[in-house]
Amino acid sequence: MASKKKKRPVGRPRLFDNPEQLEKLIKAYFKDCDSHTIKVVDRDGTERHEPDPLIPTIAGLAYAIGVDRMTVYNYAERDEYFSTIKAAREYILSRIESGIMNCNAQVAGKIFIAKNYGYTDTYVNENHNHNYDKELDEIKKAALEQPDDEE
Numbered sequence: 001m002a003s004k005k006k007k008r009p010v011g012r013p014r015l016f017d018n019p020e021q022l023e024k025l026i027k028a029y030f031k032d033c034d035s036h037t038i039k040v041v042d043r044d045g046t047e048r049h050e051p052d053p054l055i056p057t058i059a060g061l062a063y064a065i066g067v068d069r070m071t072v073y074n075y076a077e078r079d080e081y082f083s084t085i086k087a088a089r090e091y092i093l094s095r096i097e098s099g100i101m102n103c104n105a106q107v108a109g110k111i112f113i114a115k116n117y118g119y120t121d122t123y124v125n126e127n128h129n130h131n132y133d134k135e136l137d138e139i140k141k142a143a144l145e146q147p148d149d150e151e
Helices: 019-034 058-065 069-076 079-101 107-116 132-145
Strands: 037-041 047-051
Touching (some): 019 058, 058 079, 079 107
Antiparallel strands (some): 037 047
């Protein structure tokens, strides 16, 4: 009788054992971004640190957790990690949006962000208050029913 062979996993082993472990690392990255400071030197030579929060990015997140950007996206394709990665991406997007919109960024930067995050610049004007086709038909009908003025 042939013995059953044990299946060996294909590919590299996962870097994160579970979504909770990944979520801890993501939260640590966001906390690092929020607590970032810069050193300021006053005119008299006094040094101090002022808050200078960083805007988180997918690339920054990937670097902080020790993977590349594509690995972050690949983890999002796994059911157990999907909600963790999606929440992180949405948070990053909200910070990027507010950072771009609340500063004196060039219009091109705002358009770039909008286009790359699924927004469109199409304007659709829908008027739900009137049925213009019906009104136009009534005007045409009334015009045809009027007798011609013969002199």
